[in-house]
Amino acid sequence: MPQEHVEEYLEAIYDIAGRKGTAKTTEIAERLDNAPASVTEAFQRMKQNGLVRYESHKGVSLTAKGYKVATKMKRKHRLLEVFLAKILHLPKEKIHEQACKMEHTLTDETETALCKTLKGPTECPHGSPIPPCNLEVKNCQQCLAEVIGAFDKRDKDIVAITSLQPNEKAKIVFVRGGGGVTQRLCDLGLTHGTMVSLLREAPLQGPIEICIRGCKLVIGRGIAEKIFVQKT
Amino acid sequence: MKIDLTIALAGNANVGKSSIFNQLTGLGQIIGNWPGKTVEKAEGVLLHHDKHIKIIDLPGIYSLSTYSQEEIVSREFIALQHPDVVVNVVDATSLERNLFFTLQLLEMGTPLVIALNLVDIAKKKGITINENKLGQLLGAPIVLTIATKGIGVHEIVDAAIEQATRKSQEYKNVIRYGPEIETRIEKLERVLADINIGYPLRWTAIKLLEEDSEIIQKVKEKNPDIIIAANILAGEISEIHKEPCATVIASERYAVAVRIVQEVQTFKESEKSSMGERLDALSMHSVWGYVLLFIIMLSILMLMSLFGGWLSETLRNLFENVNPHITGLWPDLAWNGGIVGLYATLSVALGFILPFYLIFGLLEDSGYLPKIAYLMDRPCHTIGLHGKACIPLLLGFGCNVSACVGCRIMETKRDRLITVFLSTLVPCSARTVVILGLVGAYVGVQWAIALYVIDFILIFIIGRILNRLLPGISVGIIMEMPPYRLPSGKVVTKQAWNRFKPFLMTALPLIILGSIVIEAMRITNVLSLVSNALSPVTVVWLGLPAFTGFLFIFGVIRKEAALVLLTTAAGTLDIRAVMSPVQMIVFALVIMIYVPCVATIAALTRETGWKNAALITFSEIGLAVLLGGIAFRLLSLFM
Numbered sequence: 001m002p003q004e005h006v007e008e009y010l011e012a013i014y015d016i017a018g019r020k021g022t023a024k025t026t027e028i029a030e031r032l033d034n035a036p037a038s039v040t041e042a043f044q045r046m047k048q049n050g051l052v053r054y055e056s057h058k059g060v061s062l063t064a065k066g067y068k069v070a071t072k073m074k075r076k077h078r079l080l081e082v083f084l085a086k087i088l089h090l091p092k093e094k095i096h097e098q099a100c101k102m103e104h105t106l107t108d109e110t111e112t113a114l115c116k117t118l119k120g121p122t123e124c125p126h127g128s129p130i131p132p133c134n135l136e137v138k139n140c141q142q143c144l145a146e147v148i149g150a151f152d153k154r155d156k157d158i159v160a161i162t163s164l165q166p167n168e169k170a171k172i173v174f175v176r177g178g179g180g181v182t183q184r185l186c187d188l189g190l191t192h193g194t195m196v197s198l199l200r201e202a203p204l205q206g207p208i209e210i211c212i213r214g215c216k217l218v219i220g221r222g223i224a225e226k227i228f229v230q231k232t
Numbered sequence: 233m234k235i236d237l238t239i240a241l242a243g244n245a246n247v248g249k250s251s252i253f254n255q256l257t258g259l260g261q262i263i264g265n266w267p268g269k270t271v272e273k274a275e276g277v278l279l280h281h282d283k284h285i286k287i288i289d290l291p292g293i294y295s296l297s298t299y300s301q302e303e304i305v306s307r308e309f310i311a312l313q314h315p316d317v318v319v320n321v322v323d324a325t326s327l328e329r330n331l332f333f334t335l336q337l338l339e340m341g342t343p344l345v346i347a348l349n350l351v352d353i354a355k356k357k358g359i360t361i362n363e364n365k366l367g368q369l370l371g372a373p374i375v376l377t378i379a380t381k382g383i384g385v386h387e388i389v390d391a392a393i394e395q396a397t398r399k400s401q402e403y404k405n406v407i408r409y410g411p412e413i414e415t416r417i418e419k420l421e422r423v424l425a426d427i428n429i430g431y432p433l434r435w436t437a438i439k440l441l442e443e444d445s446e447i448i449q450k451v452k453e454k455n456p457d458i459i460i461a462a463n464i465l466a467g468e469i470s471e472i473h474k475e476p477c478a479t480v481i482a483s484e485r486y487a488v489a490v491r492i493v494q495e496v497q498t499f500k501e502s503e504k505s506s507m508g509e510r511l512d513a514l515s516m517h518s519v520w521g522y523v524l525l526f527i528i529m530l531s532i533l534m535l536m537s538l539f540g541g542w543l544s545e546t547l548r549n550l551f552e553n554v555n556p557h558i559t560g561l562w563p564d565l566a567w568n569g570g571i572v573g574l575y576a577t578l579s580v581a582l583g584f585i586l587p588f589y590l591i592f593g594l595l596e597d598s599g600y601l602p603k604i605a606y607l608m609d610r611p612c613h614t615i616g617l618h619g620k621a622c623i624p625l626l627l628g629f630g631c632n633v634s635a636c637v638g639c640r641i642m643e644t645k646r647d648r649l650i651t652v653f654l655s656t657l658v659p660c661s662a663r664t665v666v667i668l669g670l671v672g673a674y675v676g677v678q679w680a681i682a683l684y685v686i687d688f689i690l691i692f693i694i695g696r697i698l699n700r701l702l703p704g705i706s707v708g709i710i711m712e713m714p715p716y717r718l719p720s721g722k723v724v725t726k727q728a729w730n731r732f733k734p735f736l737m738t739a740l741p742l743i744i745l746g747s748i749v750i751e752a753m754r755i756t757n758v759l760s761l762v763s764n765a766l767s768p769v770t771v772v773w774l775g776l777p778a779f780t781g782f783l784f785i786f787g788v789i790r791k792e793a794a795l796v797l798l799t800t801a802a803g804t805l806d807i808r809a810v811m812s813p814v815q816m817i818v819f820a821l822v823i824m825i826y827v828p829c830v831a832t833i834a835a836l837t838r839e840t841g842w843k844n845a846a847l848i849t850f851s852e853i854g855l856a857v858l859l860g861g862i863a864f865r866l867l868s869l870f871m
Binding site for chain 2: 137180181182183184185186187188189191192194199200202203204205206207209213214215216217218219220221222223
């Protein structure tokens, strides 16, 4: 099974099930326009490689390893979309298909260069968040100011604070963006290395409530998605 | 009066500054359990052992790197007005975060007294703070207080007087940053010594490294070279730490705060008050939270409608029973003008306005308001705002003026403008009087609720339109969530009274006077002249009785006056005799939307400029007339 197909499958599961959920075989088949039988076969292979959890009656979900590949592809895909729309001025309805083809051949180095050229975008032209990079940086300005290759890769995965489970604790490692909002978060105690826990989230992509330094804060989804944490 | 000493109360939001202020001055600053109540500074004078002491209550502030408008008020006052002593009110239950601001004040070199407030709640949570040690570490006197009970508040003043006399003392250098930062602060201090911008050297140097725009501007005027040097130094620091200099400094400040807390605070896990947690879980639940919110809102409306209706009915019977047979001009003026005016005012004041403020007081003192901001954040995004906008909008249910001023908690100019516009459309207590007192009482509660729903839909639509017209996107909510607490009956009633008093003082005389004027105009036929002039709009387009024309004009002064004077203008206590249900609904609808009252227009002008104020006012008049006419035609079809 070619790597490109595996990546497409992982992305489809990511889109439908997200980090925590499960997707049905039929949903994936419909999305990728494949026969259910070949989808099932693909899942079996990917299960052997430790990318997904799959049981025929329950459906399919991403393992940590699979999730990592999926977010990486999503990042490349959405960065490419920004590039195609903003720099090459291609019409919005064409960029998705083009990005789908290009994403599989994009090296990590090109990905970083793309991100820097685009000044660290946070959303694709369709409004979906771009997952963060896995470099050892504390924020985007720091990365933009340095040459490519200046930072090592993180040894641990980081996730947006919004993808923690309720009452889960983690350490703040990276705040994306800059300016007034970042400064305010810092002033309220969300400094690097501080432990934070997610208390609850409001429905339909609403705000989240967190507990930091013994205080409860409500943070809007848009801001919260820029706060990245490392699970301990 | 000669002022011997000026004391400013400063600190994070919702730590009890205004409570202390009220205790000291006997004034009625609005207090409650939610951040962002105080947006303007308040002043009061206290006579303390033969000394006149001016107390200033400042809006809450988390950091001297300010974020929203009300924080700038605080910062400018502390930095530029040089109060003799700053009393930093500190929440003992979250010392670490509060100390972050204290440390900034110390850096500024302000003579400081620390009021460690909420010690009772801290104790309940199992937190003990060694205040002597804290005082030693910070180099400032500490006073333990429980502001709501008045414990320790006068000791604050004693400590402040003592601190003011020792003014010239060297302030203790509590924070030593890492050597890589300290050497650069020193370098800047040396070049800054040649110019004077009125701030302490070290503080100015640190602010330059933090790239504070205001300080940069001030220094630039004197010597632009220093800014270039500061930028290079700040760049070097970010190079070393791989993050912006401002966040490096903030992190180091927090590190100091953590160290102090570790030294002075002991925490013993007490029997946890899981009640608060459970209430949080319910009221912020993805489904039940919204159900609860809906039930609360609906029951407030029903309760007020029922109570207000019952009270005005009772009062009317009372007044009608003593109705004397009147002959002659003066008795007629006195009875139909004065007494009827008094009846109508009493029924709206006691029936609707006072109960509303009591209920609102319960909501705000319990700490429920911030939960509404949390629940409504997502819906607010559809109109280009974030959840914090709910707070001024909710204030609008009481009075649009306080809502307009309350919009200062919105961070950007755009958000503020949208929120201000929408808050003038919120049915304030005066409009509630008209809606419930007229439609609710005579046509039916369901129609009154329908009017509210129409108003909310209107707010939503106009929000969408403004969101389209004004470029930019909302920054998003960042807000502290205070814990629930049992509302204090004393605070709630006192607060309701403080809000109710201005109504009695200004509205009551005005309305009674207005009633007499209207009665006089009716007798002299001036009323019909005015009403006839307006009749193309009122009678032809809106289908209302001619005498309502004058009420719309008077309603600009006070909206509840429109209902009160309706009884005078109609010449009867029972409005059903002169208006049909459709007319009542249309009348209330127009009153609800058209032109904010004068006080609100004044507040709009102050907050957004006269152009925006005029724009908002005229667009609302147009909208009200348009919708009123449509409603009249639609309702006439089936009513």
